[in-house]
Amino acid sequence: MKLTPKETTAYQEHFLMDRETIKQYVVEKLGAFPDDASIEVTEIGDGNINYVFRVVNATTKDSLIIKQADVLLRSSGRPLDIERNRIEAEILQLQNELAPQFVPEVYYYDQKMYAVTMEDISEYQNMRYEMIKKRIFPNFSEEIAEYLARTLLLTSDLVLDCDEKKRRVKAFINPEMCEISEDLVFTEPYDDYKQRNIVTAGNERFVEENLYQNEPLQVEVALLRNNFMNNAQSLLHGDLHTGSIFINQTGLKVIDPEFAFYGPAGYDIGNVLAHLYFPMVKNLFDSTRDPDFHQWSKETIAAVYDQVQVKLEKYYDEAVVFPLYRNHAFKETMLRGMMADAVGYAGTEIIRRVVGDSKVKELSFIPAEQKIAAERLLLKIGVQLIINRQHITSGGQLVDGIVDLAGE
Ligand code: ADP
Ligand code: MG
Numbered sequence: 553m554k555l556t557p558k559e560t561t562a563y564q565e566h567f568l569m570d571r572e573t574i575k576q577y578v579v580e581k582l583g584a585f586p587d588d589a590s591i592e593v594t595e596i597g598d599g600n601i602n603y604v605f606r607v608v609n610a611t612t613k614d615s616l617i618i619k620q621a622d623v624l625l626r627s628s629g630r631p632l633d634i635e636r637n638r639i640e641a642e643i644l645q646l647q648n649e650l651a652p653q654f655v656p657e658v659y660y661y662d663q664k665m666y667a668v669t670m671e672d673i674s675e676y677q678n679m680r681y682e683m684i685k686k687r688i689f690p691n692f693s694e695e696i697a698e699y700l701a702r703t704l705l706l707t708s709d710l711v712l713d714c715d716e717k718k719r720r721v722k723a724f725i726n727p728e729m730c731e732i733s734e735d736l737v738f739t740e741p742y743d744d745y746k747q748r749n750i751v752t753a754g755n756e757r758f759v760e761e762n763l764y765q766n767e768p769l770q771v772e773v774a775l776l777r778n779n780f781m782n783n784a785q786s787l788l789h790g791d792l793h794t795g796s797i798f799i800n801q802t803g804l805k806v807i808d809p810e811f812a813f814y815g816p817a818g819y820d821i822g823n824v825l826a827h828l829y830f831p832m833v834k835n836l837f838d839s840t841r842d843p844d845f846h847q848w849s850k851e852t853i854a855a856v857y858d859q860v861q862v863k864l865e866k867y868y869d870e871a872v873v874f875p876l877y878r879n880h881a882f883k884e885t886m887l888r889g890m891m892a893d894a895v896g897y898a899g900t901e902i903i904r905r906v907v908g909d910s911k912v913k914e915l916s917f918i919p920a921e922q923k924i925a926a927e928r929l930l931l932k933i934g935v936q937l938i939i940n941r942q943h944i945t946s947g948g949q950l951v952d953g954i955v956d957l958a959g960e
Contacts, residue, residue: 557583557660563580592610599626604618619640620667636810643724644658651699656672659671679692691803693852697856701860701867702867703786704820730811733780734780742773759907763935772938793826793901816890821891825898831849839919895940896941899933899934
């Protein structure tokens with residue numbers, strides 16, 4: 553959809569829009585639909601951060617999405633830097649150049665209203681809920697690997713001009729969103745210093761011994777945390793869980809990159825891997841274990857790792873031209889580092905979603921009597937991934953060690 557927004561004296565200062573004001577905005581400001589169009593607006597936001605409206609021209613069925621941020625968090629009402637909305641719009645625009653197939657098109661970014669107007673991707677479904685229903689997506693690993701390899705490698709300064717890279721690091725500095733991850737992902741799960749962890753009854757000692765008092769693990773987590781904070785390698789999505797991936801049998805779209813910043817490439821890869829373990833473990837412990845889904849999950853975790861590696865190498869060979877960086881041993885070292893990071897960050901993500909207060913939905917489907925065992929399995933997987941990350945060289949190793957309760 554091509555939009556030519558209108559010059560108007562309205563909408564010069566941010567206010568939070570509702571369904572009525574959105575109707576006016578799409579006509580008066582965006583000029584998206586004619587003045588007399590019959591417009592339907594629904595608020596479809598299911599996140600706890602922002603406001604998302606689906607706008608449909610009832611006659612033509614043309615539709616678009618407007619995502620607006622507020623100065624306050626939608627759920628708790630606490631303040632959160634509204635610049636996150638500009639960052640989201642800008643990274644979506646950049647990713648539309650690097651991997652257009654995998655992101656919604658941005659029609660317009662309104663800097664004053666902090667509102668992104670974008671393509672409606674409603675024909676794709678939330679991947680987390682699809683996997684809870686044990687649906688299988690044979691093309692997922694190939695497609696997400698393509699998205700990851702392109703968006704991560706092609707935003708790094710292995711490829712970019714150094715001025716451009718530094719300009720982007722600055723544009724995507726995202727301190728408040730990063731602080732959320734620094735705390736929730738890399739600190740609280742290991743010491744509960746804010747007393748916000750929620751540990752399943754019966755697992756208190758297990759968590760105490762395996763996380764709070766596990767010094768060798770804490771050293772590795774500290775290294776991963778420091779790397780997250782200091783390694784401005786690639787422009788990350790920053791929150792790439794399966795609720796940000798919308799999918800159907802024809803393809804996928806990645807949304808919601810408001811945590812974007814320049815960080816270690818492995819962080820996004822690791823998040824994708826982590827969120828494939830949750831539906832797999834849920835399927836092992838719920839009442840309707842599906843062997844096909846189990847098989848697909850295992851193969852997919854392995855394939856995401858393997859295909860990301862292959863594609864990083866491919867785009868490296870195609871796009872890196874700086875002579876010193878063309879050195880084979882340098883390339884191997886860089887890519888090995890990214891993959892080791894990916895495995896480590898898969899581990900930290902699994903752990904934080906089990907003991908932290910941002911639980912994944914999958915856990916709520918595990919029957920109470922199985923919860924202790926399921927969560928221990930996930931925590932063990934998380935710890936192993938962190939500890940062994942430097943020794944893993946193929947995707948198969950990510951799933952080999954898993955207690956195979958499916959009885960294959
Ligand atoms: P938040 O930042 O609040 O988490 P999200 O970007 O995750 O918001 O969007 C919340 C929900 O709105 C998504 O889960 C999805 O259902 C819907 N949504 C967001 N963007 C689009 C889009 N471009 N097309 C269709 N639905 C969308
Ligand atoms: Mg979201």
